[in-house]
Amino acid sequence: MAIISLTTDWQHRDYYLGALKGRLLSICPGVQIVDLSHNVDNYNISQASFIIKNAFIHFPKGSIHIIGVKSEETPQHPHVAVKYKDHYFIGADNGIFSLVTKGEPEEIVRIENIEKEDNFLTFPELNIFAKAASHIIKHKRLSKLGSIQKELFRLIPIRALIQKGTITGQVIYIDSYGNATTNISKELFESVRQEREFEILVQSNHYRITKINLNYHETSEADFLALFNSSGLLEIAINKGNLAELLQLEINSDIRIKFHDH
Template identity: 85%
Template sequence: MAIISLTTDWQHRDYYLGALKGRLLSICPDAQLVDLSHNVDNYNISQASFIIKNAFIHFPKGSIHIIGVKSEETPEHPHLAVKYQDHYFIGADNGIFSLVMKGDPQEIVRIENTEKEAQFLTFPELNIFSKVAAHISKHNSLAGLGPTQKSLYRLVPIRALIQKGTITGQVIYIDSYGNVTTNISKELFESMNQKREFEILVQSNHYRITKINKNYFENSEGDFLALFNSSGLLEIAINKGNLAELLQLDINSDIRIKFHDH
């Protein structure tokens, strides 16, 4: 039985998701369909990649992941099927694969041998991705889908900046609670910390956090807090509150950590 996950920016309002699920169940009647997220901001491959990267690792090997975000094929960004860590990913080669995958894929195939239906040319998830998923489900292989490709189109994620005892990072993800995840990793923080006192500065110098929590409940309701989340990245939040809304934080908002020598 194939497990097929779906990530899109359709947000449940349109018929697209229902049509795709119907097509998948018609050609893969034994498939188990799993919704990762359909609330991705329109065309936001950075947000989609964060969701997929942190979710797929908990799926059984051999799972198939359809990426329906910025999925239109262009001459520069063809449709690909990619095998990585014994999982299969289907989408457009627009940089999203490179953001999901830390190392090199096991196999990259350009999708060229799948029959296209003229009436669905603007709907690649239905027209192409569903059929590719069915092929992989049946053969547990990318063979026959098209020619192999050596590398992926790469996007370089924004890195935290280290300068004069300060880490300057950016917000890379905001969850439905308004908690913000930054690109500051636990490893980077610990390499700079060296048991020194520190201040996490949110919105310039107006809001300061001086400790790292292990759990949200360590602070009273309404208090600001910082912790390293399950992604191993620094998260800033308000216990039982919406930090992003309160402070009008957005993707790429700066978060700084200043370390102080004794």
């Protein structure tokens, strides 16, 4: 059974999701459609890429992932189909694929050979992506969709900065609980730490965390905590509270870690 996941910035009050699912069910008989997320902020490809990157690897190989975020085709950002780690991705080459993938994909093809319907020119998910998914399901290859593209349009993710015994990172994702994921990986943290004591400073020096939890419940309710989440990244949270709301954290807010020599 073919599997197609959908990630969009649509609101459920709109007809777009229903229309796309209807088209997929019509042209891909027996397909299983999975809603990955439809709560992405409008045009936020960074947020969408974080969701997709951390979810697609748990799907069976051969799954198809349609990305309906900032999906309009432009001369600089064509519609493409990408094969990466035996998964297929369909969307606009606006930088999102470079944030999802690590290293070069196995294949990148511009979607040029799909017949477009004039009524749906502003709805590429319905007009192009669904048909591209149907093609992949039937033929298991991308080559007949269009011409080979050598590389993806690249966005450079913000890296954590290491300076004089301090790591300065940024919040890159805020989940529905208000927990803030940073761009500080466990590997980076441990390589700089070298078994030293540390303080994690959130927003200002008034909020300090001095240990890393394995689970949320290790900290009392309403207290601040830090842990490395399932993405392998440092997450700052409040046990049974909303950290982002309380501290007015936003994407790109700074998180600093100071290390202290014994």
